[in-house]
Amino acid sequence: MSTQARNRDLAAAGRGHWWAWIDARLPQIVVAPSLAASLLFVYGFIAWTVYISFTRSGVLPRYDIKGLLQYERLWDTPRWYVAIENLFVFGGLFIAGCMAIGIILAILLDQRIRAEGLIRTIYLYPMALSFIVTGTAWKWILNPGLGIEQLVQGWGFTGFEFNWLVDRDMAIYTVVIAGIWQSSGFVMALFLAGLRSVDDEIFKAAAIDGASLPRIYTTIILPALRPVFLSALVVLAHLAIKSFDLVIALTGGGPGVATDLPATFMYAMAFQRSELGLAAASAVMMLVTIFAIIIPYLYSELRGARR
Amino acid sequence: MIAGQAHGIVRQRSLFTAFLRAGLFLVLGLFALYYLLPLFVMLATSFKSLEEIRSGSLIALPRAITFAPWVSAWKSACVGVQCEGLRPYMLNSVAMVAPAVAISTMLGAINGFALTKFRFPGSNAIFALLLLGCFIPFQVVLLPMARMLGLMGLAGSIPGLVLVHVVYGIAFTTLFFRNFLVGISDSIVHAARIDGAGFFGIFLRIIVPMSLPAFVVTVIWQFTQIWNDFLFGVAFTTSVSSPVTVALNNLVASSTGVKEYNVDMAAAIIAGLPTLLVYVLAGKYFIRGLSAGAVKG
Numbered sequence: 026m027s028t029q030a031r032n033r034d035l036a037a038a039g040r041g042h043w044w045a046w047i048d049a050r051l052p053q054i055v056v057a058p059s060l061a062a063s064l065l066f067v068y069g070f071i072a073w074t075v076y077i078s079f080t081r082s083g084v085l086p087r088y089d090i091k092g093l094l095q096y097e098r099l100w101d102t103p104r105w106y107v108a109i110e111n112l113f114v115f116g117g118l119f120i121a122g123c124m125a126i127g128i129i130l131a132i133l134l135d136q137r138i139r140a141e142g143l144i145r146t147i148y149l150y151p152m153a154l155s156f157i158v159t160g161t162a163w164k165w166i167l168n169p170g171l172g173i174e175q176l177v178q179g180w181g182f183t184g185f186e187f188n189w190l191v192d193r194d195m196a197i198y199t200v201v202i203a204g205i206w207q208s209s210g211f212v213m214a215l216f217l218a219g220l221r222s223v224d225d226e227i228f229k230a231a232a233i234d235g236a237s238l239p240r241i242y243t244t245i246i247l248p249a250l251r252p253v254f255l256s257a258l259v260v261l262a263h264l265a266i267k268s269f270d271l272v273i274a275l276t277g278g279g280p281g282v283a284t285d286l287p288a289t290f291m292y293a294m295a296f297q298r299s300e301l302g303l304a305a306a307s308a309v310m311m312l313v314t315i316f317a318i319i320i321p322y323l324y325s326e327l328r329g330a331r332r
Numbered sequence: 333m334i335a336g337q338a339h340g341i342v343r344q345r346s347l348f349t350a351f352l353r354a355g356l357f358l359v360l361g362l363f364a365l366y367y368l369l370p371l372f373v374m375l376a377t378s379f380k381s382l383e384e385i386r387s388g389s390l391i392a393l394p395r396a397i398t399f400a401p402w403v404s405a406w407k408s409a410c411v412g413v414q415c416e417g418l419r420p421y422m423l424n425s426v427a428m429v430a431p432a433v434a435i436s437t438m439l440g441a442i443n444g445f446a447l448t449k450f451r452f453p454g455s456n457a458i459f460a461l462l463l464l465g466c467f468i469p470f471q472v473v474l475l476p477m478a479r480m481l482g483l484m485g486l487a488g489s490i491p492g493l494v495l496v497h498v499v500y501g502i503a504f505t506t507l508f509f510r511n512f513l514v515g516i517s518d519s520i521v522h523a524a525r526i527d528g529a530g531f532f533g534i535f536l537r538i539i540v541p542m543s544l545p546a547f548v549v550t551v552i553w554q555f556t557q558i559w560n561d562f563l564f565g566v567a568f569t570t571s572v573s574s575p576v577t578v579a580l581n582n583l584v585a586s587s588t589g590v591k592e593y594n595v596d597m598a599a600a601i602i603a604g605l606p607t608l609l610v611y612v613l614a615g616k617y618f619i620r621g622l623s624a625g626a627v628k629g
Contacts, residue, residue, distance in 0.1 A: 051531040052450035055442050059502050060458055066499045067465045070476040077475065086479075126363075133360055146615055147364045150371075153611035153618060155560035157577045158604035161584050162370045165377065165593055166390065176390040210367065214619055267469050270562040274581055288563075291471045296567060301475060308471040319467045 071312065078305035086301055095306040104282050105307065108290040111197050115204070115286065116265035122205040123261055124254075127212025132242055134213070135220045145217070149210040156207065160274025163203040164190070193283040196276050200268075200284055203275055208264060212257050219253035220246065259322045266315055287311050378402060378598035385593055401594035405602055409595050411583045412571050418599055420572075421579035425559060425606075427490050428575055432497035433554045439498070440505020440550060445539050447506070448513040449521045450531065459510060465503030473500075474567050481568060488570040496568060497558045504557075505550050508621070512546035513539070545617075552614055553621035556607050576603045 486492030
């Protein structure tokens with residue numbers, strides 16, 4: 026223990042032994058409630074859900090272990106395959122779209138332009154909105170009767186049709202459109218901060234060497250931003266796997282179950298079908314997927330920080 | 333400035349560069365339109381009559397402005413079977429957000445303080461343990477939480493929802509304060525300890541005033557997250573205690589008969605207005621929270 030702490034203990038000792046004991050442990054005492062909450066509500070609850078996923082629980086939880094029954098049922102459920110396939114389609118396009126738009130906008134905004142603050146504010150405001158608000162807006166814009174379809178028809182293209190929202194095969198792409206609109210500004214902000222941290226000398230040196238601006242970006246600057254790239258990728262993947270609100274507001278998972286994602290599947294099993302075991306198994310699959318992405322990332326981050 | 337010169341070297345062909353700059357602004361402007369379009373469509377639609385919506389174009393300005401959709405969205409539109417508009421649910425959201433933000437922020441501040449300035453054996457391990465709460469998909473805690481709220485007699489209530497948001501907000505708030513306080517020199521705390529100041533004395537008189545930026549970032553982050561939450565709201569509330577996001581979704585989904593798009597849009601703007609206002613007024617802090625919080629979770 027440091028001298029200061031011992032001095033403090035000695036000073037406190039005058040006020041009584043028990044008080045000194047408490048005083049010396051105040052840091053532990055104030056952290057204790059949060060730690061207890063975390064142990065119960067995070068670790069305990071995860072353990073409970075994992076446990077339930079190995080039982081025969083239906084409407085009510087049952088506590089006799091039945092092995093991998095629920096996982097076998099889960100992977101026998103066509104609707105789960107729809108959700109998984111949608112996650113790949115949505116996740117892939119959502120991440121790629123946000124990355125592409127975000128990086129391009131960040132580079133363009135990095136050219137020392139006027140009104141940068143205003144433009145940045147405009148690009149990022151969707152992040153402040155609830156996905157339910159966004160979904161409601163896009164549902165109206167994309168609706169087949171009066172939305173974009175009517176707008177383009179009004180411009181003279183009378184044969185134009187745009188009914189993705191009610192088309193089984195295309196509905197998932199409307200979720201992609203709204204998702205990219207909402208989150209691409211965030212990638213822009215991450216990369217812009219990254220670009221600003223790159224030493225200006227690099228630009229100067231490369232320009233003297235006669236390298237063009239596009240070459241400087243593609244061969245020097247972007248490779249230097251690999252950590253930003255990785256962060257953005259992890260956040261977007263995380264967002265994609267947890268996506269729930271946007272689908273509910275935009276398509277309600279429909280038409281039918283055509284736009285189900287793992288998160289909406291889990292919710293339906295838990296609160297509409299009363300299939301506790303199945304819901305738990307699907308939640309555990311989501312958790313495992315997220316950990317598979319997050320843990321290597323955190324590991325590399327922490328190792329990088331220690332170096 | 334240095335880069336200005338660096339770019340200046342490239343800028344020698346000035347006509348070409350001027351052309352490029354114009355193109356740059358054009359592209360940036362088009363993207364600005366892309367991001368603003370949905371907001372514009374929402375606003376325009378919310379001031380139109382249903383008749384004008386049917387006959388007019390999606391992006392046309394309203395010809396005859398009507399406030400009726402706003403009045404209806406606020407106090408008479410049907411959410412499920414109840415036809416009182418969004419007003420009661422806005423109040424629910426306020427009653428949920430205010431205590432949840434205040435409690436989770438205070439806990440985060442004191443945790444961050446204890447974990448950085450009064451390190452004890454195991455404090456790093458505790459921080460790592462808490463941090464995991466940032467990453468879990470909340471689906472994995474929905475079922476046990478629903479049962480726990482039932483056991484505690486808080487099922488379907490706003491205090492229950494406050495508890496949920498506090499419990500799952502601590503990880504983020506602790507992270508924010510820890511990262512902020514790690515950057516502040518320990519010497520001030522040491523000096524205060526030698527002068528005989530205790531744990532809470534140092535916290536209240538030194539750390540809290542110094543951490544004002546961290547408080548602003550954390551409050552804004554928590555406010556936005558909790559106001560915008562849908563998953564916990566829809567899973568843990570009944571129709572009376574729903575937050576506004578759940579009510580908005582029900583309002584849009586439940587309209588029977590004629591679809592009142594203008595009311596839907598007015599309702600969506602009302603539900604989004606608080607977070608949008610915070611963003612416009614304190615965007616700088618919002619972005620800071622976004623890059624600190626979202627990178628980690």
